[in-house]
Amino acid sequence: MKVIVYSWHSFSLLSKMLAENRQINILTIVVIGDFNPVIIQPFWLVSKKLIKEEEATNAQVQLIHNELVQFHIGDWLYVQVTRERFELQTAQEPYFDAVRDLVLSIFSYLKETPVRAFGINHTRHYTVDEKQYHDLGDKIVPLSNWNNLFKNPKVLNVEILQKGEPNRPNGEVRLRIQPSDRMKNTPFAFMTDINDHTIVTDARLLVILLKENWQSSFRLADNTEETVEKLINQ
Known part of the structure; x- marks a missing residue:
């Protein structure tokens, strides 16, 4: 945790619920393993009937290389594959x-x-709004504990770790709360980032557990949002 002093202009949305104040919602699925990046490219996806040929033709390809593949499919999918990391991302909830x-x-x-x-x-x-923004940090990390060191302390970011749930002994969850890294010019914008991580032994188990954990992972994200709202409104 870092504590800093800063000042921003006011941006009031006090009357709205936190879900209504959600400006960006990003889903990223990451797989860690040993990959041959050049396999995963638009026309390979077409050959397996996973996307439409038109989508592959119009794909925005940043790089196709032995070490790194990057491309966008339409406005709904970002793909990045390295030797050790496979990532699909979308900011389109549908x-x-x-x-x-x-x-x-x-x-x-x-x-x-x-x-x-x-x-x-x-x-x-x-x-x-400004009060909600600063109150959230104070509820997570009581700032009065630091008054002997700082005149006006504010919380910059917080990271919380949960390991080894009984039904998922090989899983862990990391939650970060910090100023938004995509809305840097918007006053009092913050983000929650949840990494719902599961260890697997092979691709077969990946397929099984991704299906099994899907709904519970979204419940975790929604429950986090509700918890943050309660902290703001206490």
Whole structure:
């Protein structure tokens, strides 16, 4: 945790619920393993009937290389693959399930690919008013504990770790709360970032556990949002 002193202009949305103040909602599915990046490119996805040929033709390809592949499909999907990390991301909520299904399909084809872990990551960005913004930090980390060191302390970021739930002994969850990294010019914007991480032994188990953990991961994200709202409104 870092504590700093800063000042921003007011931006009041006091009367709205936190969910209504959510400006950006990003889903990222990350798989850790050993990959051959050049396999995962738009026309390979077409060859497996995972996307439309028109989508592949119009894909915005940043790089196709042995070490790194990066491209966008339309305005709904970002793909990045390195030797050790596979990532699909979308900020379009109607496509969340489609991104999951795409990951499931890819690793059904690449079932021999060594994989070690996967994460269902939820990043949500909010705007609140000045008092809510500062009160949230004070509720998470009581700032009165630091008054002997600082005249006007504020919380910059907080990270919380949960390991080894009874029903998921090989999983862990990391929650970060910090100023928004996508709305830097918006006063009193913050983000919650949840990394819902599960260790697996192979692609077959990845497919099984991604299906099994999907709904509970979204419940975790929604419950986090409700908890943050309660802290703000206490």
